[in-house]
Amino acid sequence: xxxxxxxxxxxxxxxxxxxxxxxxxxxxxxxxxxxxxxxxxxxxxxxxxxxxxxxxxxxxxxxxxxxxxxxxxxxxxxxxxxxxxxxxxxxxxxxxxxxxxxxxxxxxxxxxxxxxxxxxxxxxxxxxxxxxxxxxxxxxxxxxxxxxxxxxxxxxx
Amino acid sequence: xxxxxxxxxxxxxxxxxxxxxxxxxxxxxxxxxxxxxxxxxxxxxxxxxxxxxxxxxxxxxxxxxxx
Numbered sequence: 001x002x003x004x005x006x007x008x009x010x011x012x013x014x015x016x017x018x019x020x021x022x023x024x025x026x027x028x029x030x031x032x033x034x035x036x037x038x039x040x041x042x043x044x045x046x047x048x049x050x051x052x053x054x055x056x057x058x059x060x061x062x063x064x065x066x067x068x069x070x071x072x073x074x075x076x077x078x079x080x081x082x083x084x085x086x087x088x089x090x091x092x093x094x095x096x097x098x099x100x101x102x103x104x105x106x107x108x109x110x111x112x113x114x115x116x117x118x119x120x121x122x123x124x125x126x127x128x129x130x131x132x133x134x135x136x137x138x139x140x141x142x143x144x145x146x147x148x149x150x151x152x153x154x155x156x157x
Numbered sequence: 158x159x160x161x162x163x164x165x166x167x168x169x170x171x172x173x174x175x176x177x178x179x180x181x182x183x184x185x186x187x188x189x190x191x192x193x194x195x196x197x198x199x200x201x202x203x204x205x206x207x208x209x210x211x212x213x214x215x216x217x218x219x220x221x222x223x224x
Contacts, residue, residue, distance in 0.1 A: 093191060
């Protein structure tokens with residue numbers, strides 16, 4: 001079932017994006033310090049490029065594996081690029097399943113956002129150890145929505 | 158009340174596979190599977206396409222049944 005593979009691709013992509021952004025965040029902190037203190041050049045910033053490279057390589061591989069198949073299913077490139085890869089709308093039943101899954105995902109938003117918003121309150125306590133905490137929290141949000149979408153799809157399939 | 162159908166029986170009578178029927182009425186095979194299981198109620202358009210494939214009026218294929 002291609003939706004399982006596509007959901008896994010989406011989840012892995014979001015996690016890799018989180019990893020890459022977290023490593024960029026450290027570099028951004030150094031850069032912000034330089035700007036705030038008006039440090040005279042030359043100055044240096046260290047950045048761990050491994051997560052960024054992995055995210056780009058894996059993302060490219062996912063695109064190469066997925067998009068040609070999606071092009072066959074969705075006919076136009078516009079639909080391939082603009083719609084999430086989890087969307088299966090091959091016929092009326094799949095459109096109905098997508099509708100139900102979107103409903104579940106929307107409902108999950110109302111449960112997720114207050115919890116995630118409240119979790120931001122922990123940031124002052126852990127900002128020294130986990131400065132990229134907001135990135136993780138923010139990416140948790142689409143992850144939960146995708147999982148809710150997938151569970152609904154599988155349940156009704 | 159629920160809507161039942163005779164798709165499986167008629168498909169066998171016409172020697173059609175699920176895939177062949179799906180292709181004729183322009184849906185995925187899984188939709189035919191779900192329809193035969195009774196877990197999916199088709200749209201009027203799909204019901205009419207199925208009726209046309211089997212050369213029967215809709216009410217001979219889809220009918221209401223008390224639970």
